[in-house]
Amino acid sequence: DIQMTQSPSSLSASLGERVSLTCRASQDIGSSLNWLQQEPDGTIKRLIYATSSLDSGVPKRFSGSRSGSDYSLTISSLESEDFVDYYCLQYASSPLTFGAGTKLELK
């Protein structure tokens, strides 16, 4: 199985700050990676697909990138609604696997 090592597990940041979350894939997954956002009420929304494509309606402060086996979600300037949970998901190979999640907290 492909392991997705997500870091950090939690991140304390301030409004307006730029932050990056990372997932490292244990095997080659090419561009087959999504970033998901989960609200406190459990609602899940996809933000980024295919590593770097922004979903419709998602603010442009979110972006995705890749460097080797490291995949990053960057939020350029944090807003209050961004302080929720984030997960990466690889869909290159079965079983599909998620990162363990990052909890973004307001400092």
Place this chain on the structure above:
Amino acid sequence: QVQLQQSGPELVKPGASVRISCKASGYTFTSYYIHWVKQRPGQGLEWIGWIYPGNVNTKYNEKFKGKATLTADKSSSTAYMQLSSLTSEDSAVYFCASGGKGPFAYWGQGTLVTVSA
């Protein structure tokens, strides 16, 4: 707009089975995979498997073979997941998700399954 509407919460006894549903609207049901995902309380996400309603092919995470059975009804654009021989380890929120551009574009609201005597 695309919607995945899941069935309501379930309280079931250990050893029993439960079937939860995911009704799709706003897109061609037979054209996209539907995935199912498990989330235990306070935990991360785990992929259970997918069904392709167009030909009802399925693929399961080995971990969930024998536990989950995925089906789909084209006439009602509804996907189902049956969970059998339930234990406390199956208490979780279960999500369905389907694709648009790429997989997991749209998500259901989740169905809470509580296994308790």
